[in-house]
Amino acid sequence: MKCRVCRGEAVIDVRRHNANFCVEHFVEQCERQVAKAIDAFSMLAPGERVLVAVSGGKDSLALWDLLIRLGHRAEGLYLGLGIGEYSDVSGDYARRFATERGLVLHEVDLRRDYGYDVPTAAAATRRVPCSACGLSKRHLFDEVARQGDFDVVATGHNLDDEAAVLFGNVLRWQTEYLARQLPVLPAGNGFPRKVKPLVRLSERETAAYCVVTGIDYQVDECPMAEGNRHLGYKDVLNDLEARSPGSKAAFLASFFSRGHEFFRDAAGGEQETLHRCAECGSPTTGEVCAFCALRARVVGDTPVTIGRKD
Numbered sequence: 001m002k003c004r005v006c007r008g009e010a011v012i013d014v015r016r017h018n019a020n021f022c023v024e025h026f027v028e029q030c031e032r033q034v035a036k037a038i039d040a041f042s043m044l045a046p047g048e049r050v051l052v053a054v055s056g057g058k059d060s061l062a063l064w065d066l067l068i069r070l071g072h073r074a075e076g077l078y079l080g081l082g083i084g085e086y087s088d089v090s091g092d093y094a095r096r097f098a099t100e101r102g103l104v105l106h107e108v109d110l111r112r113d114y115g116y117d118v119p120t121a122a123a124a125t126r127r128v129p130c131s132a133c134g135l136s137k138r139h140l141f142d143e144v145a146r147q148g149d150f151d152v153v154a155t156g157h158n159l160d161d162e163a164a165v166l167f168g169n170v171l172r173w174q175t176e177y178l179a180r181q182l183p184v185l186p187a188g189n190g191f192p193r194k195v196k197p198l199v200r201l202s203e204r205e206t207a208a209y210c211v212v213t214g215i216d217y218q219v220d221e222c223p224m225a226e227g228n229r230h231l232g233y234k235d236v237l238n239d240l241e242a243r244s245p246g247s248k249a250a251f252l253a254s255f256f257s258r259g260h261e262f263f264r265d266a267a268g269g270e271q272e273t274l275h276r277c278a279e280c281g282s283p284t285t286g287e288v289c290a291f292c293a294l295r296a297r298v299v300g301d302t303p304v305t306i307g308r309k310d
C-alpha cells in the first residue's frame, strides 16, 4: 500500500477518496478537509476566538488539535456530566491534552456548579438520558461562550454523526430540523455561532488521526447511550457504505449542496420574541429557560450513581 502523495509506505486507506496515505500526508489530508469545511461554510474568520467543546473523545480532541495546527485561537471547554467513571476518565483525557500542549481548558462540573448531574436528571424526568444531557450541554456551551466573549463554539460532530442525524430527519421528514441542519448555525438572539468543522472527516479518520499524532483519548462510549436511535442509523449507513464506498459522504454533501435549500423556509419559530431568563439571564421564550427549569426540578434529588459495579 503506497501513499498517494509520496509513494512511501501508507498507513491508512480512505476508500471514499480511493486513496492511501502515509502518516505525514494523512495528517495533511485531515488539515485540508477541515480547512475546506471552514472555508465552504464560512465557519471562522481569522483572529476569531473559538471555544472548542471537548468531551475527551477522539473527535473533539482531534478537532482542537487541528484548529490549533491551522492557526486558530482555540480554547477548550470540558463539562463534567457526572456519568460515573466514564466522566472522570473523559475529564482526565481532556485535561492531559491541554496541559501537555499548554492550552487553556475551561471546566464546568454539573454537580459541583449546578447541583445535579445527568443520571439524576434522567431519573427524575423519566426521559432518555441524552435529552437532559443534550439540553445541559447546549446551554452551558452558550453560557461559557458568552461569559468568555468567544465568537464561536465548535463541536466535534463528524461525518458519521451528521449523516446519521440527516438520515433520521429524512426518515421522518422533519422539515424544521432539515432547515437547520447545516454545519454552521449563525449567531443571533444572544447565542454564539455554532460550527462543526469535522463534517468532512469520518469517525475512522478522526480515530486514525489521534493514533498517528499521539493523542490519547477516551475510547469507551457513554454508558447511557443505549437506546440512542442514532446508533442504529449509523449501523445502517455503515452497511450501505461497505457495499458502496462513498455513499455516506455523498448523502451528506449533496444534502448541503442541493437538498438543504428546499427546506430553508421550514425553520419557523424564529419570530417568537425572546427575553432574558429570570434565573440565568440567557435568551428564552418562557419565564425561565429550559435549563433552569430542568435544574429547579432535579436539584436536591438524591444523586443517582451509575457505572459502579461494587
Ligand code: AMP
Binding pocket: 052, 053, 054, 055, 059, 060, 077, 078, 079, 080, 081, 137, 154, 155, 156, 157
Ligand atoms: P455527543 O453529543 O456526545 O455525540 O458529542 C458531540 C460533541 O459535543 C462532541 O464532539 C464535543 O464537541 C461535545 N461534547 C460532548 N460531550 C462533552 C462534554 N462532556 N464536555 C464538552 N463537550 C462535549
Ligand code: FES
Binding pocket: 118, 129, 130, 131, 133, 222, 223, 224, 225, 228
Ligand atoms: Fe446520551 Fe451519554 S447521555 S450519549
Ligand code: ZN
Binding pocket: 003, 004, 005, 006, 007, 008, 021, 022, 023, 024, 025
Ligand atoms: Zn506520503
Ligand code: ZN
Binding pocket: 277, 278, 279, 280, 281, 282, 288, 289, 290, 291, 292, 293
Ligand atoms: Zn436560565
